[in-house]
Amino acid sequence: MSANxxxxxxxxxxxxxxxxxxxxxxxDVSFEIGHGEVFGFLGPNxxxxxxxxxxxxxxxxxxxxxxxxxxxxxxxxxGVEIRQRIAIMPESPGLYLRLxxxxxxxxxxxxxxxxxxxxxxxxVLRAVNLTGRxxxxxxxxxKGLRQRVSLARALLHDADVLFLDEPTSGLDPVAAREVHDxxxxxxxxxxxxxLTTHRLEEAERLCDRVALLNxxxxxxxxxxxxxxxxxxxxxxxxxxxxxxxxxxxxxxxxAVDSWRQDGPASYVLTVSDSTIAAPAVTRALIxxxxxxxxxxxxxxxxxxxxxxxxxxxxxxxxx
Amino acid sequence: xxxxxxxxRALYRKELREYRRNGTIVATMxxxxxxxxxxxxxxVLALPASAASALLNGDPLVILLxxxxxxxxxxxxxxxxxxxxxxxxxxxxxxxxxREELLLAKALAALVPSLVVAYAMYIFFLACTVLFAxxxxxxxxxxxxxLLAQVLFTPLIALWSIxxxxxxxxxxxxxxxxxxLGALAxxxxxxxxYLIAFNVIHATPGLxxxxxxxxxxxxxLGWRLVSALFNRERLIISAR
Numbered sequence: 001m002s003a004n005x006x007x008x009x010x011x012x013x014x015x016x017x018x019x020x021x022x023x024x025x026x027x028d029v030s031f032e033i034g035h036g037e038v039f040g041f042l043g044p045n046x047x048x049x050x051x052x053x054x055x056x057x058x059x060x061x062x063x064x065x066x067x068x069x070x071x072x073x074x075x076x077x078x079g080v081e082i083r084q085r086i087a088i089m090p091e092s093p094g095l096y097l098r099l100x101x102x103x104x105x106x107x108x109x110x111x112x113x114x115x116x117x118x119x120x121x122x123x124v125l126r127a128v129n130l131t132g133r134x135x136x137x138x139x140x141x142x143k144g145l146r147q148r149v150s151l152a153r154a155l156l157h158d159a160d161v162l163f164l165d166e167p168t169s170g171l172d173p174v175a176a177r178e179v180h181d182x183x184x185x186x187x188x189x190x191x192x193x194x195l196t197t198h199r200l201e202e203a204e205r206l207c208d209r210v211a212l213l214n215x216x217x218x219x220x221x222x223x224x225x226x227x228x229x230x231x232x233x234x235x236x237x238x239x240x241x242x243x244x245x246x247x248x249x250x251x252x253x254x255a256v257d258s259w260r261q262d263g264p265a266s267y268v269l270t271v272s273d274s275t276i277a278a279p280a281v282t283r284a285l286i287x288x289x290x291x292x293x294x295x296x297x298x299x300x301x302x303x304x305x306x307x308x309x310x311x312x313x314x315x316x317x318x319x
Numbered sequence: 320x321x322x323x324x325x326x327x328r329a330l331y332r333k334e335l336r337e338y339r340r341n342g343t344i345v346a347t348m349x350x351x352x353x354x355x356x357x358x359x360x361x362x363v364l365a366l367p368a369s370a371a372s373a374l375l376n377g378d379p380l381v382i383l384l385x386x387x388x389x390x391x392x393x394x395x396x397x398x399x400x401x402x403x404x405x406x407x408x409x410x411x412x413x414x415x416x417x418r419e420e421l422l423l424a425k426a427l428a429a430l431v432p433s434l435v436v437a438y439a440m441y442i443f444f445l446a447c448t449v450l451f452a453x454x455x456x457x458x459x460x461x462x463x464x465x466l467l468a469q470v471l472f473t474p475l476i477a478l479w480s481i482x483x484x485x486x487x488x489x490x491x492x493x494x495x496x497x498x499x500l501g502a503l504a505x506x507x508x509x510x511x512x513y514l515i516a517f518n519v520i521h522a523t524p525g526l527x528x529x530x531x532x533x534x535x536x537x538x539x540l541g542w543r544l545v546s547a548l549f550n551r552e553r554l555i556i557s558a559r
Binding site for chain 2 (some may be wrong): 020057059060061078081083084086087088090092093094095096097098099103106107108109110111112113150153289
């Protein structure tokens with residue numbers, strides 16, 4: 001296991017950049033990921049997510065900056081040692097289609113020089129529910145099953161840090177849910193997971209923290225933190241009939257900063273603390289004789305955060 | 320730099336399994352040797368006993384050295400370019416395998432079946448010669464030093480072709496181009512073999528020893544040179 005576990009940091013990057021000639025793949029990326037954390041790495045196509053994974057996985061050398069991967073400084077000399085401690089599941093499974101599932105795994109168990117290969121292969125096949133398909137050629141498997149074999153391959157050597165690049169890409173909802181359950185299980189075992197995904201609901205469900213990359217790192221934090229940073233908390237009030245004097249009802253209520261009408265009998269209230277504002281609004285509405293249909297706190301999803309930040313980049317003409 | 324036998328063996332076994340299940344490779348490995356062996360075999364079988372002395376100057380057996388020159392280079396041409404094309408190179412490169420280990424495994428996996436095919440063809444050729452050629456012709460072909468040279472030169476030539484083939488394979492993103500250029504890599508050796516067979520170049524013990532020494536050095540350097548050409552980043556970035 002990691003040599004640097006006591007420090008609490010499984011993976012860190014400091015000003016990491018990669019250029020291909022004039023083209024910037026990603027620039028000035030800095031973050032720290034703790035042991036056992038599931039870290040989501042989000043961004044549009046071409047944002048540099050896969051290149052970042054390849055760089056941290058020692059497949060590509062960074063142009064500048066530094067990183068520590070699984071407790072080891074990212075240098076060309078440390079490539080073999082780093083690759084021994086990490087696993088990368090690429091977006092495309094990259095299986096030997098003429099070989100069976102077990103033969104694919106056997107090859108990779110050998111490449112990691114694992115002493116107890118057959119037990120490990122059995123274990124990972126059980127983990128991804130593929131025990132019964134061990135002797136099937138990979139070329140005869142569906143896309144979802146190939147993805148599971150790819151995940152089994154990444155689990156073979158009990159990596160300290162697991163890079164999952166779009167692990168549910170192209171999977172149906174049931175198969176995607178199975179992958180999510182596996183990721184949950186890995187987190188419980190203390191595996192650090194660097195999850196690259198387009199699926200924002202997936203990131204929201206699985207990740208402790210997320211980072212949004214659009215060549216540069218646009219935001220980093222817990223999904224709820226990012227929502228708070230970008231969006232004010234609002235209460236959505238719906239009544240049966242329009243309020244005759246809404247300003248008298250909402251004006252001066254505790255924790256209500258402002259309000260606006262959002263339809264004939266709908267009102268959006270910007271609040272500083274919904275736990276104070278909601279009861280006060282309810283009491284004020286009842287006191288005014290309004291027939292209340294609903295009072296709900298509006299919920300901004302990670303997708304709203306994502307779109308807000310990416311739209312900012314589009315409007316600013318970056319990257 | 321230490322080489323892990325476990326990693327080399329893992330990739331080597333995978334390669335052999337893939338060859339066995341790849342009809343194109345099996346067909347290529349069978350068709351090329353047959354096309355090379357047919358001409359000298361027909362010549363030897365058709366030769367009258369009175370012309371047997373002519374074989375002592377030009378040796379049809381030398382033409383068979385085209386088998387270790389051509390067969391492994393075609394297989395080696397697929398080694399890296401083929402992995403890139405089917406998207407399997409990146410997962411392999413994410414493992415702790417060193418480039419020297421990867422290339423050694425690929426080279427061994429091309430060498431072993433090529434040697435088996437080449438020696439099998441020699442045995443086939445010699446058996447046909449003994450059984451069906453005129454006895455005088457057969458004894459002219461079955462010269463001890465010639466047979467020894469044939470046996471010794473086969474792995475040296477095969478390994479040279481493999482390193483050239485793998486070198487081409489690491490630089491080409493299109494597997495078809497890699498295979499075609501890989502096949503061309505064996506042609507100079509085939510040309511020299513024909514020149515010896517047609518008595519244009521006189522094969523002397525000195526020439527044989529010099530050529531063997533040169534091939535031995537080139538084979539040794541091949542591993543290092545091809546390892547230097549193997550650029551992990553370029554292979555990943557320009558893949559597919």
